[in-house]
Amino acid sequence: MPDPDRDEALIRKWVKSDTRHNGVVGVRVGYDLHAWSVIGQLDPEVEDPIGVLTDKYKVPRDCIEAAVIWYERYPQAIAAYVAAWQGASLPQMAIDIARVQSRAAAAIARSRGLATT
DSSP states (O other): OOOHHHHHHHHHHHEEEOTTSOTTTSEEETTTEEHHHHHHHOOTTSSOHHHHHHHHHTOOHHHHHHHHHHHHHSHHHHHHHHHHHTTOOGGGHHHHHHHHHHHHHHHHHHHTTOOOO
């Protein structure tokens, strides 16, 4: 169950604007990770996608959770950036954005214990 107060606290603590990038996509979390990059790396095939990134980057779980919460606020913009970063061509962009959103939603649900196996 979402907790708006906790979400806001995590955003305030971990999400920082990046002076080299503008807009909702141009933010970093924690220790200099781009929020869009975190979302692009979520793997719905693993047991705990958020935990995998927590271990990979040696950051607290709350840091990765903050990137997820940020993504949930701006899914279209961030998914479009991830799709472009992954090499989406303009004719394929809508399909690739939907793919990014689907993978991210599945990974987030799995990490939060909401996914069915």
